Amino acid sequence: MTTPTSTDPRVHVVGTGLIGTSLGLALTRAGWPVTLEDISSTNAALARDLGAGSTTPTSTAPPGQRGEGDGPAAHPDLVVVATPPDVTAGCVADALDRWPQAAVTDVASVKATVIDDLRARGADLTRFCGSHPMAGRERSGAVAGRHDLFHGRAWVLTPTEETGEQARELVAHVARTVGAEVIVLPPGDHDAAVASVSHVPQLMASLVAARLEDLDGSAVALSGQGLRDVTRIAASDPHLWTQILSGNATAVRDVLRAIASDLDGVIAALDALDADSDAPGARGTLARAIAAGNAGHARIPGKHGAAPTAYETVRVLIPDEPGQLGRLFADVGEIGTNIEEFHLDHGLGQAFGLAEVDVVPAAAAELAEGLQARGWRLHG
Helix, strand or coil: CCCCCCCCCCEEEECCCHHHHHHHHHHHHCCCCEEEECCCHHHHHHHHHCCCCECCCCCCCCCCCCCCCCCCCCCCCEEEECCCHHHHHHHHHHHHHHCCCCEEEECCCCCHHHHHHHHHHCCCHHHECEEEECCCCCCCCHHHCCCCCCCCCEEEEECCCCCCHHHHHHHHHHHHHCCCEEEECCHHHHHHHHHHHHHHHHHHHHHHHHCCCCCCHHHHCCCCHHHHHHHHHHHCCHHHHHHHHHHCHHHHHHHHHHHHHHHHHHHHHHHHHHHCCCCCCHHHHHHHHHHHHHHHHCCCCCHHHCCCCCCEEEEEEEECCCCHHHHHHHHHHHHCCCCCEEEEEECCCCCEEEEEEEECHHHHHHHHHHHHHCCCEECC
16 A cells, blocks of 8 residues: 555545445555545445545544644545435535645536535535546445446536636546546536436346346346346346436437337338338338347447457367466467457356456467367357
8 A cells, every 4th residue: 555645635425335435445545645534434434445545533523623633634635425326415515614725526327416505505616526436336325336346437527607616626636546437527417418428328227138137037047148248237227227317317218219119110021111111111120120229339439449440259178177268368368369358157957157258359260279279169
């Protein structure tokens, strides 16, 4: 752990769930003095014990008047509000009042409603710069915290016209310190963007997964990697996501209406084919829907945020035994091939898995030959 210096900004984290704890872990490893606060003293103590910072009480006393009980971050330079979305605005307003010299940010995934609420309260927005780290896990709570949660992730800053430069720069400094890439968007633009890239995908995953609840067990047993990919985030916290979707209701509704329109077209085409297997135009509707998905998928940023790259997949049958995956990686390294993406699926009732190793097209043939020469069985 890096030793704190007098120039390290002092950060106070309000809320010790996944994001708050992860931020504390990352900043503490970087040597920054961090204090923690949570409505639950147990949650705060757990985050402290995991190494996310100190629970030393913060003080509102002015500099030069601190008592013996004041901790090293008694007068924070930045307060990070990492509370549930439905109480974020109130906690931000409270932080602005409690620490009149500190900058304040929040990490909620909705922004416009927070700003509207703060303006209605008459809060001092010159010291507030909203932000949203685009990072998370299916698990929640302090125990799910990771110091590397923000590495390579976007951290969106959503300043308003009132936001002061000092507050904006301090929040950006925090984001970069924990390994994130800073992006700046107006609050409304942020909410519209996350509706499409985060909030609606969560709903779609949940709706697809919900179809499995009453499905016959023999049918569920046919599940493959495609279904796992589509439904991975369906394990998310219903309480948290109800708050997120409620806070961004307008933007999410607009995206869902567009999807509903497309879905109505697909259903109409399927109805037509059900009535007439040669219904004119129906297959074209289905093909356009899939092709539009191809075009949209191709826009998702590739490795390290670069432009999307088309990879070639080498499929390897891997025994479901200890050490086999490590051996595969070691062999790929010896061949001198860089793995761009990797997926592992498991055969139904079989003691093997199917490893999909994505590489640049020019390296695929050499990798396949090298793996076969080392005794690996290829698939497809």
